[in-house]
Amino acid sequence: MQKTIPVWDIWVRLGHWLIVVGVFFQQISGGDAEYIDAHATVGILLAGWVLFRILWGIIGPKYARFSSFPPPNPTRASKSLKRVLVRQPEKVPGHSAIGGVAVYLLLTLIVLTALTGMSSSDDILFDGPLASLLPAATVGLASTLHPILSDLLLIIVGIHLIAITWHVTVMKEPLIRGMLTGRKPAFDQEPGSPHAFSRVIFMRGLISSLIILGLTYGILGIYLGW
Ligand code: HEM
Ligand code: HEM
Structure with missing residues (x-):
C-alpha cells in the first residue's frame, strides 16, 4: 500500500x-427566461467561489497554493503533456x-463567463448587474461573448x-479518489504545515469563503441587482 498524505x-x-x-x-438554465433569476444568482455565486479559490491559492494549505503549481512556461507544460501521453505519471x-x-x-x-453574463442585457427583460455601469457597445459585446464563452x-x-479518465484508467492514478477523500500518494513529500486537514485550515477557509461569497453576492446580487 502506498503512503498517502492530506492534499486537498x-x-x-x-x-x-x-x-x-x-x-x-448554468448550462441547462441559461437558455430559459423563466429561470433567469436563478441563473444570475448561481452565476454570481460561482464567480464569488472562484474569487475565494484565488485567495485560497495564496492563504490555503501547501498543495492548494499557486506556488505549488505556478503557471508553467510552454516548455514545462509540453514536457508534462508528453509524460501523460507516454503514460509516465509525474x-x-x-x-x-x-x-x-x-x-x-x-x-x-468561469470568471469570464460570469462577468460577461453580469454585463449582458437583452434590452427587454434582463439587465445584468454591471450592464448599467458600462457603455452600450461593451454591453453588446458581453451579450455576444457570453454564450461563446460558456461553450x-x-x-x-x-x-x-x-484527461481525468485517462489518468485514472490508463495511468492508474487515483485522482478522483483524491478529489473525494482529500488524500493522495505522498511520493516522499511532506503534507505541509498547517496541513490540509488541520482545524486552522478549516476555520480559515470557512471564514474567508463566507466573507468573499457574502461580499460578492451583496454587491452584485443585492446592491447592483438586475
Ligand atoms: C459560470 C457562469 C455562467 C455560465 C456557465 C452561463 C451559461 C449560460 C448559457 C449556456 C446560456 C445560454 C446561451 C444560449 O442560449 O446559447 C446563458 C445565457 C444567459 N446568461 Fe449565463 N452563464 C453564467 C453566468 C451568468 C451570470 C452571472 C449572468 C447574469 C448575472 C448570466 C446571464 C445570462 C443571460 C441574461 C442569458 C440569456 C441571454 C444570452 O443568451 O446571452 N449568466 N448563460
Ligand atoms: C463542470 C465540470 C467541472 C469543472 C468546471 C471542473 C473544474 C476543476 C477545477 C477548477 C479543478 C482544480 C481544483 C482546485 O485546485 O481547486 C479540478 C480538478 C479536478 N477535477 Fe474537475 N471539474 C469538473 C468536473 C469534474 C468531474 C465530473 C470529475 C470526476 C469525475 C472531475 C475530477 C477532477 C479531479 C480528480 C481533479 C483533481 C486533479 C488532480 O488531482 O490534479 N472534475 N476540476
Whole structure:
C-alpha cells in the first residue's frame, strides 16, 4: 500500500463539486427566461467561489497554493503533456504542470463567463448587474461573448474529463479518489504545515469563503441587482 498524505482540504473538494453542480445548472438554465433569476444568482455565486479559490491559492494549505503549481512556461507544460501521453505519471501529490494549465483555464473561463453574463442585457427583460455601469457597445459585446464563452468552458470541461479518465484508467492514478477523500500518494513529500486537514485550515477557509461569497453576492446580487 502506498503512503498517502492530506492534499486537498475540504474547501478545495467541496468547491470543486459545487462548481460541477453549478456549471451544469448554468448550462441547462441559461437558455430559459423563466429561470433567469436563478441563473444570475448561481452565476454570481460561482464567480464569488472562484474569487475565494484565488485567495485560497495564496492563504490555503501547501498543495492548494499557486506556488505549488505556478503557471508553467510552454516548455514545462509540453514536457508534462508528453509524460501523460507516454503514460509516465509525474510523481507529485498536487497538480502536475499540465494539470495546473487546466486549472487556470477552467477558473479563468468561469470568471469570464460570469462577468460577461453580469454585463449582458437583452434590452427587454434582463439587465445584468454591471450592464448599467458600462457603455452600450461593451454591453453588446458581453451579450455576444457570453454564450461563446460558456461553450468554450464546456469544451475545456470535456477535455478535463477525458484527461481525468485517462489518468485514472490508463495511468492508474487515483485522482478522483483524491478529489473525494482529500488524500493522495505522498511520493516522499511532506503534507505541509498547517496541513490540509488541520482545524486552522478549516476555520480559515470557512471564514474567508463566507466573507468573499457574502461580499460578492451583496454587491452584485443585492446592491447592483438586475
Ligand atoms: C459560470 C457562469 C455562467 C455560465 C456557465 C452561463 C451559461 C449560460 C448559457 C449556456 C446560456 C445560454 C446561451 C444560449 O442560449 O446559447 C446563458 C445565457 C444567459 N446568461 Fe449565463 N452563464 C453564467 C453566468 C451568468 C451570470 C452571472 C449572468 C447574469 C448575472 C448570466 C446571464 C445570462 C443571460 C441574461 C442569458 C440569456 C441571454 C444570452 O443568451 O446571452 N449568466 N448563460
Ligand atoms: C463542470 C465540470 C467541472 C469543472 C468546471 C471542473 C473544474 C476543476 C477545477 C477548477 C479543478 C482544480 C481544483 C482546485 O485546485 O481547486 C479540478 C480538478 C479536478 N477535477 Fe474537475 N471539474 C469538473 C468536473 C469534474 C468531474 C465530473 C470529475 C470526476 C469525475 C472531475 C475530477 C477532477 C479531479 C480528480 C481533479 C483533481 C486533479 C488532480 O488531482 O490534479 N472534475 N476540476
